[in-house]
Amino acid sequence: MDLPLQPSAELDLDNLKVLKVLGKGAMGTVFLVHDRKTDPSASCPFALKVVEKASLHTKLDAERRARWEIRVLERLSDPSHPFLPSFLGSLDTQDFLAWAVPYCPGGDLNVLRYRQNDRVFSPGVIRFYLAEIVCALEHLHRMGIAYRDLKPENVLIQQSGHVTLTDFDLSRSLTPKTVAAKTLISTETVEEPPEILRKDRRNLSRWITIVPDNSNKKKKGLKKTKSARVSPVSRRKVSFSNGERSNSFVGTEEYVAPEVVRGDGHEFAVDWWALGVLTYEMLYGTTPFKGKNRKETFRNVLVKAPEFIGKSTALTDLIGRLLEKDPTRRLGYIRGASEIKEHVFFRGVSWDLLTEVLRPPFIPSSEDDNSTEQVATGALDIREYFQKLRSPPSFPPSPSSEHHRNVSLPEF
Numbered sequence: 001m002d003l004p005l006q007p008s009a010e011l012d013l014d015n016l017k018v019l020k021v022l023g024k025g026a027m028g029t030v031f032l033v034h035d036r037k038t039d040p041s042a043s044c045p046f047a048l049k050v051v052e053k054a055s056l057h058t059k060l061d062a063e064r065r066a067r068w069e070i071r072v073l074e075r076l077s078d079p080s081h082p083f084l085p086s087f088l089g090s091l092d093t094q095d096f097l098a099w100a101v102p103y104c105p106g107g108d109l110n111v112l113r114y115r116q117n118d119r120v121f122s123p124g125v126i127r128f129y130l131a132e133i134v135c136a137l138e139h140l141h142r143m144g145i146a147y148r149d150l151k152p153e154n155v156l157i158q159q160s161g162h163v164t165l166t167d168f169d170l171s172r173s174l175t176p177k178t179v180a181a182k183t184l185i186s187t188e189t190v191e192e193p194p195e196i197l198r199k200d201r202r203n204l205s206r207w208i209t210i211v212p213d214n215s216n217k218k219k220k221g222l223k224k225t226k227s228a229r230v231s232p233v234s235r236r237k238v239s240f241s242n243g244e245r246s247n248s249f250v251g252t253e254e255y256v257a258p259e260v261v262r263g264d265g266h267e268f269a270v271d272w273w274a275l276g277v278l279t280y281e282m283l284y285g286t287t288p289f290k291g292k293n294r295k296e297t298f299r300n301v302l303v304k305a306p307e308f309i310g311k312s313t314a315l316t317d318l319i320g321r322l323l324e325k326d327p328t329r330r331l332g333y334i335r336g337a338s339e340i341k342e343h344v345f346f347r348g349v350s351w352d353l354l355t356e357v358l359r360p361p362f363i364p365s366s367e368d369d370n371s372t373e374q375v376a377t378g379a380l381d382i383r384e385y386f387q388k389l390r391s392p393p394s395f396p397p398s399p400s401s402e403h404h405r406n407v408s409l410p411e412f
């Protein structure tokens with residue numbers, strides 16, 4: 001499909017018309033938009049993620065993360081990768097920071113899983129999606145980027161049925177490893193947790209803060225809400241040096257690797273861990289370490305072995321190797337994606353021909369509408385949308401709606 005924008009185009013807010021709201025995340029709102037000048041008939045709409053600057057002061061590191069996401073997307077577009085988004089353009093006004101990526105009409109892997117019988121995928125379908133995700137992660141790692149936010153909600157389905165990873169604001173630039181015999185040494189400066197945290201690792205609640213996530217709140221249906229991201233309290237200050245970035249968020253609770261929970265620093269292997277969690281979830285319909293609260297989840301991540309039902313298979317073996325608690329023993333630690341590609345579960349996969357698969361397990365149709373709000377075509381521009389959100393109701397709020405204002409987050 002021809003794209004309505006030149007790559008890296010400077011977007012003009014006045015020309016962008018909202019067709020739908022595709023989703024709301026912790027950081028911003030994602031719209032389906034078209035450019036009324038270059039594409040008046042809206043035949044090639046695209047996704048626009050908009051961060052309202054006025055709201056940023058309430059959100060931890062949001063502007064820096066948004067700008068980082070734009071930088072990563074720019075880098076990912078040169079050269080582009082079939083399973084990663086290409087950057088179509090951005091805008092930076094007094095009120096908004098926004099960037100455009102291709103529209104993925106098939107929703108995400110979580111939505112798709114909930115549509116399956118028993119809410120799980122067959123091993124064949126899992127193989128298809130995993131193979132593409134492995135290739136996307138391999139590309140990111142080769143570029144020195146640890147993704148750090150792999151979860152089904154961040155795996156979107158393109159019109160072709162192939163996947164695209166989304167949401168790069170938690171990603172992090174690491175110096176690619178250099179191979180030295182069997183031991184690989186990352187030259188990245190590993191962030192050490194401060195003294196107080198090292199002394200008190202047993203009390204996880206003291207160093208984890210909760211980042212509320214309102215995405216999908218209003219979505220009807222079966223899809224689970226997006227898990228809240230977690231962040232060590234002590235790392236709120238973000239530092240950028242030499243193009244490298246350390247940020248305060250460490251990932252999403254159920255997918256966070258043990259070395260991250262321990263505060264041992266981040267390596268590319270955190271993505272292979274998250275791949276193990278995601279694979280487990282695709283197979284069993286639940287994540288392996290989920291506890292009744294965050295503290296218990298982290299404890300499980302640190303000490304509990306994943307439970308496998310039924311007899312062991314190539315797939316359960318793969319999951320077990322990805323969910324190795326010691327990152328240096330985890331599949332993918334030494335030779336990256338190659339180790340995973342060589343696993344027996346992927347026997348027979350033609351890695352170079354994945355994009356040639358013409359019949360992926362699921363091809364989106366026009367009925368697959370995952371948008372949260374429909375907007376009459378051409379009716380709204382972005383400014384109007386946010387103005388309407390802000391405008392006070394014409395009647396006083398009822399007492400029952402008051403409690404939505406201050407959501408106190410659970411202690412654990």
Ligand SMILES: Nc1ncnc2c1ncn2[C@@H]1O[C@H](COP(=O)(O)OP(=O)(O)OP(=O)(O)O)[C@@H](O)[C@H]1O
Pocket residue numbers: 022023024025026027028029030047049101102103104105108153156166167169213215226
């Ligand atoms: N390219 C796209 N095509 C279709 N839908 C998209 C696209 N990008 C994002 N979305 C939808 O918008 C939602 C929010 O996007 P995204 O996760 O990037 O926002 P976010 O603010 O970074 O979220 P969070 O920080 O809470 O994870 C996604 O869950 C998805 O449903």
